[in-house]
Amino acid sequence: MPWLTHASKWVAGNMNSLKNSFQNLLYYPSAILGMLVVFLLVFTAIYAMIKIPYRDAIRLWRGGEEVWYQNPKFAPPAWINFFSSKKYAESFAVRTSDGTMTKEVTPGAEGTSTMSSSYTFDFSYDYYPQELILYLSSTYEEKQPFISVEWLTPDGRKIRIVNLAVSQKQTYRFSQDQKLKTKLRTDDVIPALFSDPETGRLIKGTYQLLITGAAFEPDSDINVEFVSHGQVYGLAGTDQARRDLIVPLLWGTPVALAFGLLASLGTSVLTMVIAAVGTWYGGWIDELIQRITEINLVLPFLSILIMIGTFYSRSIWVILGATILLSIFTGAIKGYRSIFFQVKESLYIEAARAYGASNPRIVFLYLIPRMIPLLIPGLVSAVPAFVFLEASLALLGLGDPVLPTWGKIIEDANANGALYRGYYYWILEPATLLMVTGLGFAMLGFALDRIFNPRLRDV
Amino acid sequence: MAVVTQRPAENRVKKTSHTGTFARVSRYVVVRLLVLFATVVVGVYLTIMIANMGGYVDQIMKGAIRDRVTQSIAASPSMRQMEPAVRKKLIEDSIAREEKRIGLDIPIAIRNFRYLSNALTLDLGRAINMTSDSGSKQVRLILLERLPPTLLLMGISQLFLFFSSILLALNLSRRYGSFLDKAVIALSPTSAVPPWFYGIFLILIFAALLKVLPFGGMVDSPPPANPFDYSMSLLKHLTLPVLSLVLSSFFLSIYNYRTFFLIYSSEDYVEMAKAKGLPSRDVERRYILRPTLPNIITNFALLIITLWTGATITETVFLWPGLGRTLFQAIGLYDIPIIVGSTIIYAYLLAMTVFLLDFIYALVDPRVKVGGR
Numbered sequence: 001m002p003w004l005t006h007a008s009k010w011v012a013g014n015m016n017s018l019k020n021s022f023q024n025l026l027y028y029p030s031a032i033l034g035m036l037v038v039f040l041l042v043f044t045a046i047y048a049m050i051k052i053p054y055r056d057a058i059r060l061w062r063g064g065e066e067v068w069y070q071n072p073k074f075a076p077p078a079w080i081n082f083f084s085s086k087k088y089a090e091s092f093a094v095r096t097s098d099g100t101m102t103k104e105v106t107p108g109a110e111g112t113s114t115m116s117s118s119y120t121f122d123f124s125y126d127y128y129p130q131e132l133i134l135y136l137s138s139t140y141e142e143k144q145p146f147i148s149v150e151w152l153t154p155d156g157r158k159i160r161i162v163n164l165a166v167s168q169k170q171t172y173r174f175s176q177d178q179k180l181k182t183k184l185r186t187d188d189v190i191p192a193l194f195s196d197p198e199t200g201r202l203i204k205g206t207y208q209l210l211i212t213g214a215a216f217e218p219d220s221d222i223n224v225e226f227v228s229h230g231q232v233y234g235l236a237g238t239d240q241a242r243r244d245l246i247v248p249l250l251w252g253t254p255v256a257l258a259f260g261l262l263a264s265l266g267t268s269v270l271t272m273v274i275a276a277v278g279t280w281y282g283g284w285i286d287e288l289i290q291r292i293t294e295i296n297l298v299l300p301f302l303s304i305l306i307m308i309g310t311f312y313s314r315s316i317w318v319i320l321g322a323t324i325l326l327s328i329f330t331g332a333i334k335g336y337r338s339i340f341f342q343v344k345e346s347l348y349i350e351a352a353r354a355y356g357a358s359n360p361r362i363v364f365l366y367l368i369p370r371m372i373p374l375l376i377p378g379l380v381s382a383v384p385a386f387v388f389l390e391a392s393l394a395l396l397g398l399g400d401p402v403l404p405t406w407g408k409i410i411e412d413a414n415a416n417g418a419l420y421r422g423y424y425y426w427i428l429e430p431a432t433l434l435m436v437t438g439l440g441f442a443m444l445g446f447a448l449d450r451i452f453n454p455r456l457r458d459v
Numbered sequence: 460m461a462v463v464t465q466r467p468a469e470n471r472v473k474k475t476s477h478t479g480t481f482a483r484v485s486r487y488v489v490v491r492l493l494v495l496f497a498t499v500v501v502g503v504y505l506t507i508m509i510a511n512m513g514g515y516v517d518q519i520m521k522g523a524i525r526d527r528v529t530q531s532i533a534a535s536p537s538m539r540q541m542e543p544a545v546r547k548k549l550i551e552d553s554i555a556r557e558e559k560r561i562g563l564d565i566p567i568a569i570r571n572f573r574y575l576s577n578a579l580t581l582d583l584g585r586a587i588n589m590t591s592d593s594g595s596k597q598v599r600l601i602l603l604e605r606l607p608p609t610l611l612l613m614g615i616s617q618l619f620l621f622f623s624s625i626l627l628a629l630n631l632s633r634r635y636g637s638f639l640d641k642a643v644i645a646l647s648p649t650s651a652v653p654p655w656f657y658g659i660f661l662i663l664i665f666a667a668l669l670k671v672l673p674f675g676g677m678v679d680s681p682p683p684a685n686p687f688d689y690s691m692s693l694l695k696h697l698t699l700p701v702l703s704l705v706l707s708s709f710f711l712s713i714y715n716y717r718t719f720f721l722i723y724s725s726e727d728y729v730e731m732a733k734a735k736g737l738p739s740r741d742v743e744r745r746y747i748l749r750p751t752l753p754n755i756i757t758n759f760a761l762l763i764i765t766l767w768t769g770a771t772i773t774e775t776v777f778l779w780p781g782l783g784r785t786l787f788q789a790i791g792l793y794d795i796p797i798i799v800g801s802t803i804i805y806a807y808l809l810a811m812t813v814f815l816l817d818f819i820y821a822l823v824d825p826r827v828k829v830g831g832r
Contacts (some may be wrong), residue, residue, distance in 0.1 A: 030645065291498065298502030298806040302771055303798065304509055306790045311519075351523045384651035392653060392772050396787060410659070414776075419659070420674060427659060435652060442648030457747045 013130030021373065023205025024451045030414055037440025043281075045257050048250035060406040061245045068242035072130045072229035076425040077237040077245075084330075086126035086233035094119050096227035103224075111218035117211045119226050124204045128191045132174040135225040138166040138213070145222050147213035159184075159193065165223055166213070235274050235290050239409070240416045247406035249429055255405045256387045256437060259320060263386035266324040268379045275327060275336035276367045279344060280359065288335065296329040305389075310399030316400040319393060323386065332378070336371065343370055373452040381445030384438035391434055406430035484829050485648075491817070495810040499803075501577065505575050506802045510795045517563055519588075520793055524561075527814055528553045531776030561587055574799055581807075583800040588792040588807050597801040604784065608677055609769040609781035612697065616704035620712060625755065628716030629743055632724055643713050655772040659702035662776075666701060672699055675778035692791050700777045704770060719754070752823045760812045760819075 006194050052060070072094040081087050094100040096117055103117045119449040129197070138145045149161040149172075159181060162172065174180065175189045184192040195202045213222045214424060236245035278289040309324050343349065393399060394407025395414065413419075413426040511517060532538050532550055541549070558564050561740040565573070577584055583598035631640045665672040672695055673679075679692045723729070730747045733739075748755075769783030780783075782801065789797035820827045 016692050030648070066613065104535070136567075182564070206674060246544060284747045291494075294494075294498045295505070298802075298809060299506060300786075300802055303786055303802070306771075306787060307509050307512075307798070311516055381651075388651075388653045388656065392655065395655065395772060396775065414659075419662055422667065424663060424667070427663065431656065434656070438651040439648050443653035446648055447646075459695060 021448075021451050025447060028447040028450070029390045030443040032444060034440045034442075034447065036403075037436055038444060039435060040267060041253055041257055041440065044250065045254035047251055052247060052250060057247055057251045057404060058402060061243065061251075062402065063317070065242075068238075068244075069135075070227050071132075071238045071242040072231070073238060073240060073242050074232055074421075074423055074426075075130075075229075075231060076233055076423070077429075078232040078373055079235070079426070080232060088127045088131040089123070089125040089228070089232035091129070091233045092121070093225065093227045096223050097225070101224060105221075111216075113215045113220070115145075115211075115213040115215065115222050117213075117224055118208055120206060120208045122205070123207050124192065125133040125231075126202065128202070130229040130231060132193070133227045133229070134172040134174075134211075135224065135227065136166045136170040136172065137272060138168060138215075138220065138222045140168075140217050140220040143216040143220075145213055145215040146223060147211055147221050147224075147373060150210040150212075152208040152210060153423070154191075154203055154207065155196070157197075178249050182392065197215035215288070221438075236429055239412055239426060245409060245426070245429060248406065248409050250429065251404045251432065251434065252406035253408070255316070255400075255403050256390065256434070259390045260383040260387035260437075263320055263323050263327070263389075264379050264382040266320075267327040268382065270328045271330075271332050272368060272371055272375055273363075274338055274342055275333045276363050276371075278333075279337055279340035280363050280367060289329070291328040293333055296326065299326065301326050302455060303390075305393060306395060306396060306398060309396075314398055314401050316390070316403055316405075317399075319390075319398075321356030323389065336374075338369070339365060339374065343367060377445055377448035377452050379442055380448055381443075385447070387437055388434065391430075406434050463676070487829055490752075495814055499806040499810050500575070502800065502806050503578055503803050504575050507571050507578075507795070507799055510688060510798045511571070516793050516795070517567060520561065521558065521563060524557045524563075525554055528557060546826055548771065553712075574795065578799050578803040581803070585798050585802075586789075586796050587794050589794050589797060598796045601785065601797060602800060602804070605780060605782045605785045608779060609783065610766055611693075612700055612704070612774070612779060612781060613766045614720070614770060615697065616701045617766060618707055619701075620708060621759060621762055624709065624712035624716055628713050628720055629747070631713065631717045632720040632747075633739060633743075635721060640717070643710055643717065646710040647714040648711075649706075650708050651705060653772070654704045654707040655776045656703075657706045658700065658773055658776045661699045661703050672696075675776070677780055700773055700779055704773060707709060719751060720747055723751055726750075753820050756819055756823065757816060760816055764805070764808050764812055767808055768801075 025035070030423070048057075068169065070091070072091050074366045075091070076088070078090055080409075081090075087215065096103040101117055101119045103115065105113050107113045134149065136147070144165040146165050151159040151161050153159070159176065160183075162177060164170075164172070174193070177189065180189050181187060184197075186192040191202075194207075209226055215222060219267060234244055234246055236249050238244055253379060274289060278286040304326060305319060305322060312318065316426040328450055349366055352366050357366070390399070391407035391410060394411045396404060397411060399405055399408045399411060407430075409430040411428060413423065413430075416423075416426075418424070418426040460733060529550055532546065532553065538546060538549070555564070561568060562573075583602070585596045586598050586601055590596055591604045593600070593604065594602070623757045627643075631637075631643060634640060647739065662674055666674045675696075677693065677696050678689060679696075683689045683692055724747050726746075729742060732742045732746045737745075767782070769786070771783035771787050773783045774778070774784040775787060786801050789801075817829055821829045
């Protein structure tokens, strides 16, 4: 196929000039910064997808209370302790089943046994934890095992927390126990446990939780999980449903990149192809494209997306398709059209016609490749708009119901009055990521625009 | 905003005789009006189609009506004594009456055309679920009630943006390469971020942290009786949304105009004027602004239209009772008459603007002739 070699040579020549243009990028500091941001985002996206596979991400995002029970609610990230002179209690969860909590079983007479378990921890924070919880589970046939829980403070006091018979699955929340409230003469159990009863001042030091139990059957067993909901949690904090925000923050990256890039690529390539076809064939095809563009101008873009989200489907892929469809026939098609009209008259097109090239061949191998330098800056510059569109729709409550995205975090935060109640981390984390993404692509797009459009280069 | 487009090359024409001017202009007017009207009709019909999703919305509404009627009859103690058959008939009758009130008994295709013809004659009809604050169900009244807040918010921000960016851009194009110029270029990517996003940051800083400005809304609650206090309260609530709308397009707008002016100021006739020793004010006014006037007017006209659409998300974030937020609420309530009403007014405004722009071009640019080819 001789024409193929010819075309590939032509394209190769074009690619060389493209390569030079990309080398020019290095002269623009904003372009280097932009590329760095894009590179970091791609890296984060790949890391997220490897570290938390899709199924795990969905489970961690939509799982339910049994997935998130170990996390505190509305907790800022743990690293805020670095910047604060007063330290917030961190969260922890220990259990006898994996050895993080000691457990000793001593067999007794007639199949009975006694069990003792303890957890010693250092408490050196300035703020109390939100809640202390015991998740108890046991196996028995008829007679329930029995445990008693004690609390040892650094100043040597021993507080009896509770005595209870353990059913197969049981949750004991320290702050909800009325008897304990009466015993400690307070409504707030947790602060009382961590402070001096005389002065009410918080005591730092080593605390111990001591559990002794008795089982009355040979195969009876008790397992304990001790969870402390701190004031801070993990790298990113948690939301109203105790979800770790690191999951949507990490997974938001591939989603945002995919949505932004696909929408941008789909829109610009389709716009260009349609403009090229219209200009080349002219006549009624061109007329039709022009009319559709005018009609599209009348259609309310955001309202239609909101309607599709409300009435039909909130899936990100449906919204993506609708976005692309509505963004093809815009002012950009007129811009491409006027340039294609100039290119159409050039000599190499005439040469192609003279040797008898077919219409599709001219459109796809001669007209369109010529526009790639114009396409690239536009494509990159359009990415932020689409990334923010996804976030905007999520903010209106029309985000994808399954996928964890940055927009969904902002929506949850907004719906729970995060700004009003002072949970700034909740909005700032996704907002910073969105901002960095938007600015990164915008800076790169700006630099590309100046490189590829010589008319702008001088000014 | 401010999209600077290149001057349309098709509008440049050669000399033709004066005798045919009237015929040419009137033929052009008729054809153009017909095409624009057809565009509006198709656009609005498509919106209507999407707004009831080929009848899917009807199912939702019918379900909601059945639910509501059954609930209310089941809850009423006087109906509980009735025979089951009588009660069932009563429920069915009530449902039929309610469906008739909303117009669900008419087939969807006919209803679509009825919506369309009513919309085209600007008979906006009655809303299905929404009411205005004064209690009316008239779409016209609902929209009119929400228009002033939107006009206030969008008007202040967009007009400020328009005039300040043109003035600053002229200034910058004169001082091309200066520190300020470079700063604007460096800051122009900030416009990739939408206004509501700046809104969240501004709320965080000025409402949550500094506590100097309100989180949202339009006036204090209850509204102050004294007109002076009322306007001060309005001003306080207006600051953050206006600021976020301005911030999000400010630098890009200046950058676009600046680049545009720079391209025009490198023309030979500008060099010539400078060489003649004309003061720079005159050069700017007569030699740079004059030929760019069609573009500036286009941008201004499009700006006026966006005043009508409002800023849906910014209004939602700031709880601003404007048209954009109303439209969003209407969609949530499946209130098709409001969606269609808002769309048709936008479509008419747009068509009118596009039509008038052709004549304005001819007025400001002697090379352009109406209907010339």
